[in-house]
Amino acid sequence: MTLVLTASVLETLAHMPATIAAVEQAFADIATGTACQPAPTSMQLPSSDGRYILMSGLADTQGLAGVKLLSDLPANRDAGLPSQRSSILLADQQTGETLALLDGRVPTRVRTAAASAVASKHLARPNSSTLGLIGAGALAVAHVEAMLCVLPIDTVVVWSRSAATVEAFKARMSHLPVKVVAAGTIRDTVEAADVLCTLTPSVEPLVRGEWFLPGLHVNAVGARPRPTHREIDAAGIARSELFVDSIATAREKSGDLLMAIEEGSVTLMDIRGELGQVVAGQVPGRTHDAAITLFDSVGVGMQDVAIGRLLYDAAVSQGLGLDVNMAG
Missing domain, CATH: 3.30.1780.10 (ornithine cyclodeaminase, domain 1)
Known part of the structure; x- marks a missing residue:
């Protein structure tokens, strides 16, 4: 059956x-x-x-x-x-x-948030307490629930193009032990965050690497599985210690990575490893507190x-x- x-x-x-x-x-x-x-x-x-x-x-x-x-x-x-x-x-x-x-x-929603949590557990600073979210829909709610399982998050800073979406997000957070702050700009969200999750179906980059502060961990999640769509600019990819869920998958459909390669900012050799290699102890994750780490989450079967x-x-x-x- x-x-x-x-x-x-x-x-x-x-x-x-x-x-x-x-x-x-x-x-x-x-x-x-x-x-x-x-x-x-x-x-x-x-x-x-x-x-x-x-x-x-x-x-x-x-x-x-x-x-x-x-x-x-x-x-x-x-x-x-x-x-x-x-x-x-x-x-x-x-x-x-x-x-x-x-x-x-x-x-898909739940396992995507879980993958970000696994990456943050192994790549973010253990004392990370502020979660930044670019996007405030259902995937953002799932990410808060997931991050609370692995990190001492007490503040969520969220940005969305829609004020109504942010208000709905706040209402869905009311039962969780976090303070929710609506950010005025994307840059404000990035600079406030210990862990940043980008959760939008963007085509053009919304997040700029020049805004990354030492110690930040980024989960790049939202862009469509297409080589020409991205949320993070080439400078953000180049400034980060870069990890992927699967090199073969990233080479096929990660616009964040492929467009940074096309622009000459990085090469495939700049990928530090796959997340599974970090989990299995085969590849080191975060090397020091001031490192900027980025998990390119494209999704795998x-x-x-x-x-x-x-x-x-x-x-x-x-x-x-x-x-x-x-x-x-």
Whole structure:
């Protein structure tokens, strides 16, 4: 039987501490070779600006093979539709049975925030207390929840183009033990932060490296998976000790990295390592308190496999979801 899990069901199952632990293990598994993490496949036709991206992973820890189809469709905004949609398929590693089909919205949001938390745990200063957010939507909420699991965050400085979005964000933070400050400018947010998360679907860079202060850690998260879209300028990439989730993935779809390379500010050799190598102790992370570190978070299939295992097991244990006999 195949368990179909909708977004509304998945909202009730997501648990951030467990997700962070699972994503951290997945990164380590990639580094040690107990997980297979292929480069993504990006498909596009001249007939539209849409991209369809296949992200896959296979791992002993989860006992799963998984693949996500991410549809990145900027034109959907004009029609009032989500500009990104995705579905995740999970198959048993031993038998090949299709165990589950998940709507991708909730898993992607939660595992993305968890990856930023793992990166911050290993790359930020341990006493980091101020979180800066560029963007104030659902992904920003998830990032606060994730960061509180790994760092002593007590202040969140947030910027958004929309004052209404900031007010809605503040309301969603009311149950958490943090002070929320609305920043007047992006620069104010960057300069106030110990840890900065960029969470916008920007095409042109919003964040400038000249604003980076010693000791800052940056999670570059929001730009679309396209080589021409970025949130951070070339100077920001060049000033930072740079880490990625996957070199193969970054080479395919990280505009933050690829445009900095195109402009001659960095090369692939400037990448210090993959996050999994840091987690596994194969590559050093932050080298000193004044270092500026940056995690280029493009997203890899093993993150989906990791959270997929958690969500599937939780749904089975609680009797949730719809069982479908795909072979019938």
